[in-house]
Every structure is written in structure tokens, then in C-alpha cells.
Amino acid sequence: MVPAHIMASRTWLSRGARREDGGGQGADGAGESRMTVVAGVDFGTLSVRVTIVDSARGVLGSAVAELPLHRSRDDPDLATQSHDDHMRALAAATREAVAAAGIDGSGVAAIAVDTTGSSVVPVGQGLAPLDEYYLWCDHRAKGEAAEITELAHRRKLPAIEWCGGVYSAEWGWAKLLHWLRHNPEKRSRLVTALEHCDMAAATLAGITDPAKVKRSVCAAGHKWLWHPDFGGLPSETFLTELDPLLAGVRERLDTTFATSDQIAGHLSPEWAERLGLRAGIPIPVGAFDAHWDAIGAGATEGDVVNVVGTSTCIIAYARQAELVPGVCGVVRGSVHPAFTGIEAGLSAVGDVFSAIATRAGTSVEVLSAGLESYRAGQTGLLRFPWDNGDRTVLVNPDVGGLTIGWNLTHTAQDELFAAIEGTAFHTRVVLERMAEYGTRIGRVINGGGVPRNNSVLNQVYADVLDRPVLVPESNVTGLGAAIFALHAAGAVASIEEAQALVCPKHTVFKPRPETRETYDTLYSLFRRIYFDFGRRGPDSHFGDVLPALIRMARG
DSSP states (O other): OOSOOOOOOHHHHHHHEEEOOSOOTTGGGTTGGGOOEEEEEEEOSSEEEEEEEETTTEEEEEEEEEOOOEEETTEEEEEEEOHHHHHHHHHHHHHHHHHHHTSOGGGEEEEEEEEOTTOEEEEOGGGOBSSOEEOTTOOTTHHHHHHHHHHHHHTTOHHHHHTTTSOOTTSHHHHHHHHHHHOTTTGGGOOEEEEHHHHHHHHHTTOOOGGGOEEEHHHHHHHSOOBGGGTBSOOHHHHHHHOGGGTTHHHHHOSEEEOTTSEEEEOOHHHHHHHTSOTTOEEEOOEEHHHHHHHHTTOOTTOEEEEESSSEEEEEEESSOOOOTTSSOEEETSSSTTSEEEEEEESOSHHHHHHHHHHTTSOHHHHHTTGGGOOTTTTOOEEEOOBTBBOSSSOBSSOOOEEEOOOTTOOHHHHHHHHHHHHHHHHHHHHHHHHHTTOOOOOEEEESHHHHTOHHHHHHHHHHHTSOEEEESSOOTTHHHHHHHHHHTTSOSSHHHHHHHHOOOEEEEOOOGGGHHHHHHHHHHHHHHHHHHHOOSTTOSSTTHHHHHHHHHTO
16 A cells, blocks of 8 residues: 555565465465355555455455545645545445455455554544544644643543553544544534544444444554553543543443454445445454554564554564553554554655655656665665654654755665665664563564565665564455454454464565674664654753754744
8 A cells, every 4th residue: 555665676585585484375275164255454545455365265356446645735734535435445446356356245254344543533423424534644633642641641641651651643532632623613513433443344334323333442542542441531521621622522432342353243235235245244343454464464472563554553462561652552452352462653664765756756666776786874874764753652743854964976766775774773763662661572574565565675674673574475455354354254263263274474584694783883873863853852952953844844
């Protein structure tokens, strides 16, 4: 779902990569005696992919439909999408995927949906949208997020610590409050607000009563300050102190919260007809795309998955997990129903690469030709991928992209390679923070759309992280959703059983010892500048510079 990818390089693959043995689709004919076909749906930023998966034969076919993204030159923080556009695209992609798979749609036994998040839609009677989705990358609610963070710490709200200590402009409460403040003519019609993953499942199931909507633990725990040990959502007292406009909203959101091993509903006759499937098939409770992508990439307890696309989500899960400052949440059941999920990430990765190419009047594919010949640190540049703010570990939307070391002969290709290194350095900052607070870092898997087509990025990540990086050998977008659909259909007894049936093998990129000294030196410089320029407060030397530039640019 990234607008453009970096081309793979045979040279880098031969020097640093090998195929990992074991696992994989259709291994030993597993599951043939109980073949089940399901549909996995993955809504990304710019498209929706539907993947048809057979428990015995793996992926049978898939299709992609594009999604219009609405931006504004007058407000670069705005990013919205239409619910109707989402559902039209889903119907088209499902029918095309079924045709590509060469099956009858009536044979699909379950359908599961993951989406971006926090992507929030306010709804009225009958769950009719009152507005477009505030997409995950909509940052208009920066002020509201800062207010939530300040009040949460002042009132010692426990849930704030479980989402990293800083509330983000990308998350649900901030977006809903922003909408309430800026849409006075629609406030009285608000019945509730829903995450995209919950809205999609409810729509497919024909649910129109908000009290019957099952809300995803993944979405609620990571983005809505929900924690089962602290009474669920923040109290009415807290919310009304934040803003009286939130009076009564908690009750409207406080329905059933569930993990994805539970059923959200069953496909309605109307949507069965539109999708070309059979009415009545189960729909499990949804989740965010990156969390299920980690499952589809073959992650097990202790693995860390970098889901690299327009942005990066860093996903891990464990039996026990400690609080990690600056991450996007530590939530029981958010990735795997039986484990505690940990989410972190970078606000822009593929989007940074695309922006560099666009400014150069070319494409990422063209600009990438020859990158395999670059050596570690060759450009003399340090590129900080803050072009869309900092998601983790600073949780700071008021920073911008930063490149240090320019001279008169540098090229756009130099910047692209430095940006790849910069995203790897930023990922190392995140992994070190997770490890510092007790997260076990076992295997590192690069999932998402970019790594499968970008061997240079995978090798740089292996070198910078100084550990092997695994990359699925085939596209896993939508495969995590299919795994939860297999579970909902009763085809498997566990998520692990489904993974063993359908997850692909991995290619392994090994770190090259000759790069270690250079990258350790560059990383120490990157880390120092990262905190000096990105951290707000009196202990920061330059933390006011980038916010001041942003304010001036916006008048």
C-alpha cells in the first residue's frame, strides 16, 4: 500500500541473504483433510486488499482496490476518507479476488477485516456516518492530544502510562474531541464514534444498534485509554473535566470490548450479495492492520515485526510485558488474544521515500537504481524521517524532516539512501527503548509492502541493528486477517495452527561485520541529535527549533 517501492537487488541478496528453512505454505500437505477457504481483508492508507486463502493450499488469489485520500493544501494535517468509498472498494476487491482465486464465493467460510488506526468516524442513528473518517495520519488534533496528556498526568490516570505516557494526535479521544469542537451543527446528532475496524465489521454484519457493536480491544487499548484493570474507558469525571462537550460520550462508547478470537457478527444478506459471498458466515472482531500483519508474517512470542509501508508499525507480543515509555501502548490481547501486545512505530517511511523522489521529479523505483553500490555512511548525511512527526519514542507531532551534512554535490539518490539509514537508526532507537524496559527482542522480521521489494533496506536494517532480519518470501498483506478468519470458521484450534498452515518462509539478511563500526558511530550521532532536536522541555538544547519553523510556515 505504499505509492512506490524501492527495487530489489540481486547483488545485496547474494551477499547478505539466505533462505530460512522450515514452516511455510502447504508444508507436507498439512490441512488437506479439512480444507477451508476464507477471505482476509486489509484496509491500508491508499487501498484495500482482499486475499482468498485455502487452509491446505495457501493463498488462492487476491485483488486490490484503490481508496481516495482527501488532503488539503490549506491544512497539511488533514487526512480523511469516506465510509462509502471504503465499502464500495471492499465490494469490488472481494468480487475480483474471488474471481482470481477461481472459486465460487459461496464456498468462502468466513471473512475478517483489519484496518488502519486510529481511524475514527462519528456516527448518528443507524450507524450512519456524520462525517468522513479522521484517518490515522490526520494530525489536526494536536492541541487536544496535548490537553489529554496534561490532564491525564495531573489526575494520575493509570491508563496514560500503558500507552507510553504521551497521548498522540493520531488517537481516538483527541480526534473525537477535535470533531466535536469544530462541528457544532452536528453535535446533537452524534450517537457514538467508531474505529474503522469496528465500523467495517458492524456494517458487514448489518448491525445498526450501537449497543450491539463489539469494539476491538486492539483499537480501544492502544488508542482510547481503555484498560480492563482501571474500569475500561476513562471516567465521565475525567472526560468532562477535559471538555464539557464530552459529557455522556463515555456511555455511548462503553459497549462490549473483545479480542479477535470472538465473533463480531455474521455477514448480512445485503452485504453477502454485494461481496458475492454467502450470507451468515462469521466475522471475527477486527483489529489494526499492522497487528494482524505481524501474525501473517509468522511472528511468535518474542519476535519483533517492523511493518514497513507508508509508515512503520513495530509490533511485538509476550506473555508478560512491562510499561514502555513512548510506545503506542501495551495491551493484553491486541495482537494475539493470549498475549500482551506492544506497538510502536515511525510516522513516515515509504512516504518519506516517495516525497524525496517527487521533489526530484522522478519515482522511487528510478531513483533506487544503483543504491546497492552505496556503502555504509557514504553519503555523509544524517536523515531524520520526521516528515510526518515522531510517533515513537518522542510522540511529538511538531517536528519536521531534518537532513544534516549537505554539500553542493549531494543528489536526491544520496538523500534516499540516507533516509533508508535514518529509518533504520530510528528503528534502533525504538528497539533499544523496548529492550530497556524488559521487552525480549528475539527475531526481527521486516513485514509490510516495502521490504518485500527492497533488499537494500533490509540489508541496511540488518547492518544498523546488528542482527539478522527476516523477510517473508511472499506478500503477507491480508494473511493475518485470513488467519483470524480460519479461526472464526472453526478450521483451526489456535492462531499458531493457522500460521503453520499458511505463513510463508523467510529470507534472512545477515549483518555484515565490516559495517558495524561505521554504523555504531553514525548511530551515536543520530541518537544525540534525535533527542536534542526532538524532545520538548527545558532539558532540550534545540527542541524549540522545528516547532517554531512549523508555526512560522503556517502563519
